[in-house]
Amino acid sequence: MIRVKKSISGSSALQTSYNHQDVCKQLLKDQHDKCYICEQRIVTNYHVDHLQSQHHHPDLKQEWVNLFMACSYCNERKSDKYDNILHPSNHNIEEIIIHQNDFQAKKVLFSSADDRLEVSKTIELLLQLFNGREDIGRNFKEKRFYEEFLRKINLFLKKVNEYISGNPAYGEAIDEELREESELLGFKYHIIKNNRILTKDFGHLIVWNKMNSNE
Numbered sequence: 001m002i003r004v005k006k007s008i009s010g011s012s013a014l015q016t017s018y019n020h021q022d023v024c025k026q027l028l029k030d031q032h033d034k035c036y037i038c039e040q041r042i043v044t045n046y047h048v049d050h051l052q053s054q055h056h057h058p059d060l061k062q063e064w065v066n067l068f069m070a071c072s073y074c075n076e077r078k079s080d081k082y083d084n085i086l087h088p089s090n091h092n093i094e095e096i097i098i099h100q101n102d103f104q105a106k107k108v109l110f111s112s113a114d115d116r117l118e119v120s121k122t123i124e125l126l127l128q129l130f131n132g133r134e135d136i137g138r139n140f141k142e143k144r145f146y147e148e149f150l151r152k153i154n155l156f157l158k159k160v161n162e163y164i165s166g167n168p169a170y171g172e173a174i175d176e177e178l179r180e181e182s183e184l185l186g187f188k189y190h191i192i193k194n195n196r197i198l199t200k201d202f203g204h205l206i207v208w209n210k211m212n213s214n215e
């Protein structure tokens with residue numbers, strides 16, 4: 001999960017419905033066709049997600065700043081149980097929450113030095129999406145989701161390992177994997193930051209959407 005940079009104006013069609021196709025189009029454009037939570041490409045199965053749920057905050061139903069595009073998997077699981085996660089446009093989430101995968105334990109780890117409630121709720125949601133329920137583990141859908149994530153992250157690691165072992169031809173492929181529209185940047189950033197060579201050569205690419213002092 002990384003910060004989302006929303007266009008300021010939103011869409012005038014929002015007055016008609018938050019689900020209007022022009023609203024969906026603008027949300028997808030702002031998010032480079034990725035789900036704002038799991039950062040995977042949304043193909044057809046998407047939902048306009050209310051950061052603060054319609055159930056608890058009916059007044060925010062048509063507020064542009066409260067709307068994000070999510071895949072159906074994330075949207076269903078978030079439901080109205082996570083109204084107080086970090087606002088994706090107001091925080092550099094990729095810096096607050098460290099994203100890691102424990103390949104041996106087949107579990108994703110999220111950690112933070114920040115002890116605010118919004119941070120722990122965001123981590124709780126992410127853990128549920130990637131690892132399933134804490135007591136019973138992953139169900140069928142969650143297993144499929146994790147396997148797909150693993151496939152993509154392994155593909156990235158393969159390129160990274162080739163590069164580190166002295167194969168510069170992979171540099172371009174890594175550049176591509178770190179583009180703004182690429183998937184799973186929160187995880188990839190951590191891999192880059194954790195290695196001296198990768199930080200030196202690709203550190204300038206882990207910058208998308210970050211807030212700076214001018215904003």
Ligand SMILES: [Zn+2]
Pocket residue numbers: 035036037038039040070071072073074075
């Ligand atoms: Zn998702």
